[in-house]
Amino acid sequence: MTHVRLLPALLIAVAGLFCIKITHLVANSDSFVGSTMPVQAQEVQPPADPAAAATEQPAPTNSDAQEPPSLMDGMRVDQSSTSRSELAILERLAHRREELDERSKSLEMREALLKAAEKRLNERVQELRTLEESIKLATKERDREQQEDLVKLVAMYQSMRPKAAAKIFESLDIEVLTDMVKIMKPRTVAKIMGSMNPDAASKLSMAIARGETLEQEVNDLGSQELPQIGN
Numbered sequence: 001m002t003h004v005r006l007l008p009a010l011l012i013a014v015a016g017l018f019c020i021k022i023t024h025l026v027a028n029s030d031s032f033v034g035s036t037m038p039v040q041a042q043e044v045q046p047p048a049d050p051a052a053a054a055t056e057q058p059a060p061t062n063s064d065a066q067e068p069p070s071l072m073d074g075m076r077v078d079q080s081s082t083s084r085s086e087l088a089i090l091e092r093l094a095h096r097r098e099e100l101d102e103r104s105k106s107l108e109m110r111e112a113l114l115k116a117a118e119k120r121l122n123e124r125v126q127e128l129r130t131l132e133e134s135i136k137l138a139t140k141e142r143d144r145e146q147q148e149d150l151v152k153l154v155a156m157y158q159s160m161r162p163k164a165a166a167k168i169f170e171s172l173d174i175e176v177l178t179d180m181v182k183i184m185k186p187r188t189v190a191k192i193m194g195s196m197n198p199d200a201a202s203k204l205s206m207a208i209a210r211g212e213t214l215e216q217e218v219n220d221l222g223s224q225e226l227p228q229i230g231n
Contacts, residue, residue, distance in 0.1 A: 154180055158188045166195035169204070178207045 157165045157180070169177055169192055181189050181204070193201045 150179055150183060154184050157192070158184060162188075162191035163195040165192045169193075170196055170200040174203060174207045177204055178211045181208055182211070 157168070160168075193204060196204070
């Protein structure tokens with residue numbers, strides 16, 4: 001009788017454990033299904049409209065559009081080193097430009113100095129030409145006056161007696177006598193020299209001879225082409 005009552009109780013306990021186990025399994029399966037549903041929904045969600053996605057995509061900034069690529073033909077470009085090299089080239093070009101400007105200014109100044117020196121030289125040459133002409137005119141005027149004075153003296157001595165003229169000739173300067181004898185009549189000169197003492201007459205004769213030789217040399221030099229000022 002005791003064994004018969006324990007059997008139903010054992011069956012009831014086994015059935016209860018089985019129900020608890022089933023309940024636990026069902027609860028776990030519900031939580032698993034709930035956790036996997038968003039993932040499945042996300043996987044099966046259709047893609048959004050490409051046009052709408054393009055409009056919603058933020059436009060690239062100006063810096064991003066103008067930024068050069070950091071890779072070129074498989075080589076990395078160092079933008080900082082490129083900028084430094086370009087800056088160095090620009091600095092050298094600027095320095096070279098300054099040197100050329102300074103050289104140009106120096107050449108212009110030198111050219112101006114040369115032109116000024118040439119102008120002063122031309123003015124000096126013109127002054128020398130004017131001075132030369134004035135000297136020539138003054139020399140001609142002086143020679144004319146001296147010639148007139150000599151002509152007057154010659155006329156006076158030729159009108160004198162030879163002895164009286166000889167005494168005066170002996171006291172005159174030899175150069176003056178030479179110039180006077182050149183324009184006097186040879187016959188008159190011979191009479192005067194015949195009345196002079198032998199020493200004075202000899203000196204006058206030698207002076208006349210030297211004067212003729214010197215005059216011939218001067219004429220020979222004058223016939224040659226002499227350099228002119230400014231030519």
